[in-house]
Each structure stands twice: as C-alpha cells, then as structure tokens.
Amino acid sequence: MMKKFEFKLPKMGESVAEATITSWLKGVGDRIEKDEILVNIATDKVDSEIPSEMAGVVTQILFNTNDVVQVGATMAIIELDQKESDVDVNSSLDTHQVYESINLEEDFENSLSKKDEKVISNNPNSFFSPLVKKIAEKEGISLDELKKIDGTGLDARVTKNDVLKYLSNQQSTPQMLSISKDNYPLHQTQKEEPDANEIPKKLEEKEFFPTNEKIEDGIVEISRMGKLISDHMIKSRNTSVHVQSFIEADVTKIVTWRNRVKDEFYKRYNEKITFTPIFMLAVARAIRSLPMINISFTGDKIVKKRAINLGMAVSLPDGNLIVPVIKNADFLSLRGMITAVNDLALRARNNQLKPDDVKDGTYTVTNIGVFGSIFGTPIINQPQVGILALGAIRKVPSVIETKDGDFIGIRHKMYISHTFDHRVVNGALGGYFNKEVKELLEDWDENTIV
Numbered sequence: 001m002m003k004k005f006e007f008k009l010p011k012m013g014e015s016v017a018e019a020t021i022t023s024w025l026k027g028v029g030d031r032i033e034k035d036e037i038l039v040n041i042a043t044d045k046v047d048s049e050i051p052s053e054m055a056g057v058v059t060q061i062l063f064n065t066n067d068v069v070q071v072g073a074t075m076a077i078i079e080l081d082q083k084e085s086d087v088d089v090n091s092s093l094d095t096h097q098v099y100e101s102i103n104l105e106e107d108f109e110n111s112l113s114k115k116d117e118k119v120i121s122n123n124p125n126s127f128f129s130p131l132v133k134k135i136a137e138k139e140g141i142s143l144d145e146l147k148k149i150d151g152t153g154l155d156a157r158v159t160k161n162d163v164l165k166y167l168s169n170q171q172s173t174p175q176m177l178s179i180s181k182d183n184y185p186l187h188q189t190q191k192e193e194p195d196a197n198e199i200p201k202k203l204e205e206k207e208f209f210p211t212n213e214k215i216e217d218g219i220v221e222i223s224r225m226g227k228l229i230s231d232h233m234i235k236s237r238n239t240s241v242h243v244q245s246f247i248e249a250d251v252t253k254i255v256t257w258r259n260r261v262k263d264e265f266y267k268r269y270n271e272k273i274t275f276t277p278i279f280m281l282a283v284a285r286a287i288r289s290l291p292m293i294n295i296s297f298t299g300d301k302i303v304k305k306r307a308i309n310l311g312m313a314v315s316l317p318d319g320n321l322i323v324p325v326i327k328n329a330d331f332l333s334l335r336g337m338i339t340a341v342n343d344l345a346l347r348a349r350n351n352q353l354k355p356d357d358v359k360d361g362t363y364t365v366t367n368i369g370v371f372g373s374i375f376g377t378p379i380i381n382q383p384q385v386g387i388l389a390l391g392a393i394r395k396v397p398s399v400i401e402t403k404d405g406d407f408i409g410i411r412h413k414m415y416i417s418h419t420f421d422h423r424v425v426n427g428a429l430g431g432y433f434n435k436e437v438k439e440l441l442e443d444w445d446e447n448t449i450v
C-alpha cells in the first residue's frame with residue numbers, strides 16, 4: 001500500500017501566522033517531483049514558492065487559490081512513489097526544516113552523474129540549492145567552476161547571491177564584509193537609485209484638448225499587497241501617536257567625496273556608490289548612540305532591541321513598497337553596507353526576497369529623495385517606534401560662517417524627517433536623534449577610503 005504525505009504550509013517567519021495561496025502549479029492527478037514547486041503563496045511580507053519534499057502524485061488539494069491558510073495546516077495530499085514510501089515520513093524533518101534545507105542545502109542532482117552526486121553529498125562545501133543549480137545551468141557554469149566560488153552561506157555553502165555576484169564580476173573571490181566600529185567604508189551590488197529624469201514625463205498638452213467622446217471612469221482592483229499595506233498603515237495610525245521632527249543637513253562633503261571616488265570604485269568593483277548606504281550607516285551609528293530609539297512597544301511593555309536591524313523601504317515596479325531588513329547594520333563597513341543595500345533592493349524589485357529578508361526590523365529608513373521629494377511624514381512600521389525619511393539633495397544658496405566673516409555660497413543640502421511614537425519617545429529624544437544623524441552626515445571624512 002502506497003504511503004501518503006501531508007504537504008503542509010511551512011513556518012515563514014516568527015511573526016507570520018498565515019499565508020494566502022496565489023496559485024497552484026499542480027492539480028489533482030498530476031505528478032510532482034521532489035523539490036519541484038507545488039504552490040505559490042503570499043504573506044504580508046513576501047511572496048514565496050513552496051516545493052514538495054517528496055515525489056509522487058497529488059491526490060488531494062485542500063485549499064483553493066486566494067484561500068488564507070494557517071501555518072502548519074495540511075494543504076495537499078501526495079501519494080508517494082515506492083522509493084519514497086520506504087522512507088519514514090513521520091521521522092523526516094518537519095516542514096519548516098525541510099523548506100529551509102531546500103532553499104539552502106540541496107545538491108546538483110538533476111544535472112550531475114551519480115558519481116558526482118555521491119561526491120557532493122559527502123562534501124558540505126559542495127552542497128548546492130535548487131536555485132543555485134538552476135542559475136548555474138542557465139548561465140553555463142560548470143560544476144568545477146561552481147566549486148571555486150567562495151560561499152557565504154552556512155558552512156561556507158554557495159548561495160544565490162554568491163553566484164549572482166560571481167556572474168556580475170566574473171571573478172571567483174567575493175569581497176568580505178569588514179567589521180569596524182569607527183570606520184564605515186561602502187560596497188554595492190545593484191543599480192544606482194533612479195534619478196528624477198526616470199520619473200514618467202507629463203502628458204503632452206494636446207492630450208488635454210476637449211473631446212466629444214464620452215469618457216468612462218475606470219475601475220482598478222487593488223492588489224493583494226496593496227490591501228495588506230492599507231490595513232497595516234491604518235493599524236499603525238490607530239496605534240501610535242505620530243509626531244514629526246524636521247532638520248536640514250549640509251551634505252556637501254558627502255556629495256564631493258562621492259563624485260570623486262564613484263568612477264574608480266565602479267572600475268574596481270563593477271558597482272555604483274549611491275547615497276543610501278551612507279545614510280544608513282549614519283542612522284545605525286545614531287541608534288548606537290541613542291538606543292532608546294531602537295525599541296518596540298506592545299501593550300504596556302517596552303522591549304529594548306539588542307540588534308540594530310534597519311528596514312529599508314524599496315519601491316516596487318507595481319508602485320507598492322516592501323521593507324527588506326539589513327541585519328546588524330551597526331557592524332557593517334561602508335562597503336559592507338553598499339553590498340547589503342544593493343542586494344536587498346535588487347532582489348526586492350525582482351520579487352526574490354525570502355521571508356527572513358523582511359523580518360525582525362527594529363527601525364526603518366525611507367529615501368524619498370530618489371523621487372524628488374524634499375521631505376515627508378511617513379507612517380511608523382509597527383511595532384517599531386520611529387521611521388526616518390530622507391529628502392532630495394538640492395543645491396541651495398547658504399550662509400557660510402568662517403573666521404573671516406560670513407558669505408553666501410552654494411551648498412548641497414537635504415531635509416531629514418523623523419516620525420516617532422510620542423507614547424514612548426518624547427520630543428527631546430525624537431529631535432535629538434534627528435540632530436545626531438545630521439551631525440554624522442555633516443562630519444563625513446572626505447578622505448574615507450572604500
């Protein structure tokens with residue numbers, strides 16, 4: 001008698017209790033191979049593909065598309081192949097463990113000979129995930145070439161980011177992130193922030209001429225992510241007492257430094273330096289100085305967060321936003337921060353984030369200046385107590401004070417908007433945090449080496 005396997009919704013993160021089914025890739029009666037994607041799901045944080053841990057035939061699908069499923073619930077029943085039936089299903093890894101292992105630690109089983117498979121399975125450093133395998137096959141990377149890539153994953157295993165960076169740089173030695181308390185030098189893996197010229201231009205004047213044709217109103221259905229964002233924002237405004245503090249920072253030193261080093265940096269590392277990583281470093285250092293900004297507030301309890309995990313709002317092609325998280329941001333060097341910022345932004349825009357990429361944030365930063373906005377009043381990302389909005393950098397006439405007197409000059413300046421929860425962050429702390437970020441930016445060392 002064939003054994004049956006219960007395909008369950010895996011745990012997608014500490015704060016995720018449910019997910020919405022967006023599509024089934026197999027139907028009842030279809031065959032499913034091990035590690036083949038069976039269903040696509042979406043949470044309030046990220047979209048994910050869930051593979052099957054076993055090979056067999058799908059005999060039951062217990063939920064429909066758009067149904068909301070609780071973590072741990074059985075989603076489908078798979079009748080196992082004979083070889084799978086010999087495995088004690090109950091003694092296998094739980095769904096979450098299997099899901100994690102499939103994403104991180106699988107071999108090149110479909111493209112290698114049995115001999116190679118045996119070698120790989122006995123060598124943890126040669127264990128490749130299905131995604132790494134697919135990228136390697138698509139890009140024509142041989143097994144020997146893949147083995148030469150230094151992995152940054154668990155037990156030095158090669159991750160997707162390692163392969164993508166290898167393809168980008170065409171070299172097999174990835175740069176390591178240096179950790180420094182006092183020095184914050186930068187490194188990037190994605191394209192530069194869009195400039196104002198990339199914003200859609202206004203319609204031609206002729207398109208506004210009157211017409212005798214009847215113009216019908218259009219109905220646009222809000223997307224699933226749009227609904228989740230809407231609910232999240234309403235909840236935040238109904239929870240926190242939002243107060244704003246604004247300050248202007250002179251970032252001329254940063255602009256001058258970046259203009260001087262960006263071309264050489266791109267030649268050396270095939271990456272661009274944007275302003276966002278510099279700003280993120282300043283925020284991380286300011287939080288280190290003022291740790292009571294790095295808290296969460298739920299009910300009547302304040303939780304002081306040990307790790308400084310910076311959320312970074314990223315605009316998606318469909319107009320929605322997502323907030324991937326840079327973990328332990330205060331331990332990153334300048335180059336390390338560039339790598340983290342660009343990697344997360346690139347994967348966010350390509351819908352390649354994993355659940356772990358969007359959880360455990362302790363403070364959020366949004367760079368609204370990339371769209372030309374001077375300043376803004378963003379809504380707090382619950383259960384955090386603050387969010388910083390960075391405005392556009394502008395050339396402005398400014399009074400410059402010197403020992404020989406004051407004079408008017410052209411400076412690069414920007415507004416920094418700090419929104420904080422006045423229930424637990426008073427005006428003094430909220431304003432002083434803004435001032436701390438401003439001073440860190442204005443004190444930028446123009447001799448910084450990347």
